[in-house]
Amino acid sequence: MTEPADPFDLLDPVLGHHIVNSLGWRSLRALQEEAIEPLLSGEDAVLLAPTAGGKTEAAVFPLLTRMNRRGWKGTSVLYVCPLKALLNNLHPRLETYAGWLGRTASLWHGDITTGRRRRILAQRPDILLTTPESLESMLVSTHVDHQAFFSGLNAVVVDEVHAFAGDDRGWHLLAVLERLSRVVGHPLQRVGLSATVGNPDELLAWLQGSGHGRRPARVVAPHLREQPLDGAAPAAPPPGDIELDYVGSVANAATVIAALHQGEKRLVFCESRRTVEELGEKLRLKGVTTFLSHASLSMDERRRAETAFAEARDCVIVSTSTLELGIDVGDLDRVIQLDAPATVASFLQRLGRTGRRHGTARNCLFLALDAEGLLSSAALLLQWSRGWVETVVAPPEPRHLVAQQLLALCLQEHRVGENLWQEWWGGIGPFGPGAAPVVRHLVEQGYLDHDGGLLFVGPEAERRYGHRHFMNLTAVFTAPPEFTVLNGRTEIGRTDPDLLTEEIEGPRKLLLAGRNWLVTYIDWTRKRCFVEPADAGGRARWSGFGAERIRSFALARAARDVLLGDDPPVRLTKRATAQLTEAREAHLHTVHPGGTVVTRTSDGDVRWWTWAGHRANATLAASLSSVVTPHRRVGDQWIRLRDDLTLQAWQAARADSGAGLCLPEVDSRAVRGLKFAEALPARLAEATLAARTADEEGASKVLAEPARFVTLNNA
Structure with a gap:
């Protein structure tokens, strides 16, 4: 029998030469070897590996080989990322790999100059690194002949595909890829790169879009053979050095971080921009070399911080989730987490930033800022230790994006057949016959005009979105209003306008980029704020909801398990152990292993302790409305019930819920946060939001459990 071919030998020999001699690799990783054959044969795929698992090379090396063998011309591969910073970081590497074969790679996103774009349009690169929003802009732009530019397109790599899908x-992204496939006249090979997720097969099916079931596809994930992610059977967590501590405040966290691991490079993750600013300021006051990164800092400020951090040794960078994805900030020694990230998947991404050097282990130190932060962290680490990670599920019923895509398609094609528009998306998800009411509404309200069986952009769309060549139509999120903060001509970042309008005594000061600033002038018309350096007293704030402590049903139930006595199998400091003991005593009457608990205090506070997460509780509150307080106050752990609740009313409400659960009620004001909601009938916009705030599965599990009633004396 002949020996099976070495997968390495399937790659272009010039590429193989440079892998060995330029990169100095003695061999490929398992993921890189196993991806070669399916990608060379044109299959769709999702490549799964932990952070720094070599996913980019696993995708690009076979595609470059295929590009050369098949003689692809022009822009034949798109490399799509969720963040411009990640594209900037990847570009030099992909440019090098492409250059080995005499090919080119270029960047195209919102920060690329007009001159550079003209050169790209004139000399199409073989690989284009871009974002979905930039692809949308190219399709609708009058300056881009999208038919000509994308004529050679054959494959799309979607980096951090799990970050998109959720x-x-x-x-x-899916809608734009379907339109691109129709523009080029053939299906595009789709390759997704992802960190560990709980449902890789479903993620692949989602990525395939209209090609699911019609094109060959596979998940390539060698590491899952050792550690299946079925979410049920316990599995050993990845090796690492994990510790949980309780510090009680941001100031105490700064003291601990300044004292520990001096001489090492530390990356600290925080769950809000405000915490990043406060911790950064306090670390600098302690003489620690500190850099900051979050979405409201200017691009230059972030880039300077990340470059300086990558080149320094004894320093700390404090960040929100902006550095969670694969942006290279050099060799890390430590990851520190303040409170808990929202998901186990986020924790895995952050943990994967460490342990990349030979002989080092992955590590993470959790510093809890309060009792709830400690409980959240313990719950997350307990679920992680069970081998559980979240499934990635696309948000249901995206009717507002159907409206956006219809308008974008009419801009792209100028006129679209009123009975043919569905063909552009192959009937995927929300773009099937169920989208007809959205089309009718767009026509009735003047967003679309129709004549002779054709649809085209109407006056209302021109009025709402026509500014700057419909630029606002290409972004799918509504950004809160923020003021640009400038020191002279240097942009520092953006701040919440509330900090500039609230009444205060004395000078107005801001905290931004970890530094204090005195406000000297506010340009209200242009939303600009001018500042000068100040010694102290600055404040940081941004609009929007903070991260929930315990989000999902699974993490809420893990918190209950912690309170019932389960410790996560990590190192717990004496402070953490003592605080967990206090938490268990405080919650003695709110948890029970046999079901849920309804408590009534002597001052009339009645709560149903479900430990089911906010969405399941909101669903339960809507479904048992007769016994829930009129304002339906709910948390992740409990639901407020009426103070005149009787056992008979309780039993009747539970019996009524057997007829079917209700979706949570939606405040009409909340719909404003759904971009393009104004292009939908109000009832459909509210129905979209309601479907996204529900957890019917979790609510059903709670209703199937017995509830015990406890009366507490809170004197």
């Missing part, structure tokens, strides 16, 4: 940017 929110509306994923639906937008």
Whole structure:
């Protein structure tokens, strides 16, 4: 029998030469070897590996080989990322790999100059690194001949595909890829790169879009053979050095971080921009070399911080999730987490930033800022230790994006057949016959005009979105209003306008980029704020909801398990152990292993302790409305019930819920946060939001459990 061919030998020999001699690799990783054959044969795929698992090379090396063998011309591969910073970081590497074969790679996103774009349009690169929003802009732009530019397109690589799939940017990306496939006249090979997720097969089916079931596809994930992610059977967590501590405040966290691991490079993750600013300021006051990164800092400020951090040794960079994805900030020694990230998947991404050097282990130190932060962290680490990670699920019923895509398609094609528009999306998800009411509404309200069986952009769309060549139509999220903060001509970042309008005594000061600033002038018309350096007293704030402590049903139930006595199998400091003991005593009457608990205090506070997460509780509150307080106050752990609740009313409400669960009620004001909601009938916009705030599965599990009633004396 002949020996099976070495997968390495399937790659272009010039590429193989440079892998060995330029990169100095003795061999490929398992993921890189196993991806070669399916990608060379044109299959769709999702490549799964932990952070720094070599996913980019696993996708690009076979595609470059295929490009050369098949003689692809022009822009034949798109490399799509969720963040411009990640594209900037990847570009030099992909440019080098392409250059080995005499090919080119270029960047195209919102920060690329007009001159550079003209050169790209004139000399199409073989690989274009871009974002979905920039692809949309190219399709609708009058300056881009999209038919000509994309004529040679054959494959799309979607980096951090799980980050797309879990929110509306994923639906937008899918819709744009379907339109691109129709523009080029053939299916595009789709390759997704992802960190560990709980449902890789479903993620691949989602990525395939209208090609699911019609094109060959596979998940390539060698590491899952050792550690299946079925979410049920316990599995050993990845090796690492994990510790949980309780510090009680941001100031105490700064003290601990300044004292520990001196001489090492530390990356600290925080769950809000405000915490990043406050911790950064306090670390600098302690003489620690500190850099900051979050979405409201200017691009230059972030880039300077990330470059300086990558080149320094004894320093700390404090960040929100902006550095969670694969942006290279050099060799890290430590990851520190303040409170808990929202998901186990986020924790895995952050943990994967460490342990990349030979002989080092992955590590993470959790510093809890309060009792709830400690409980959240312990719950997350307990679920992680069970081998559980979240499934990635696309948000349901994205009707607002159907409206956006219809308008974008009419801009792209100028006129679209009123009975043919569905063909552009191959009937995927929300773009089937169920989208007809959205089309009718767009026509009735003047967003679309129709004549002779054709649809085209109407006056209302021109009025709402026509500014700057419909630029606002290409972004799928509504950004809160923020003021640009400038020191002279240097942009520092953006701040919440509330900090500039609230009444205060004395000078107005801001905290931004970890530094204090005195406000000297506010240009209200242009939304600009001018500042000068100040010694102290600055404040940081941004609009929007903070990260929930315990989000999902699974993490809420893990918190209950912690309170019932389960410790996560990590190192717990004496402070953390003592605080967990206090938490268990405080919650003695709110948890029970046999079901849920309804408590009534002597001052009339009645709560149903479900430990089911906010969405399941909102669903339960809507479904048992007769016994819930009129304002339906709910948390992740409990639901407020009427103070005149009787056992008979309780039993009747539960019996009524057997007829079917209700979706949570939606405040009409909340719909404003759904971009393009104004292009939908009000009832459909509210129905979209209601479907996204529900957890019917979790609510059903709670209703199937017995509830015990406890009366507490809170004197």
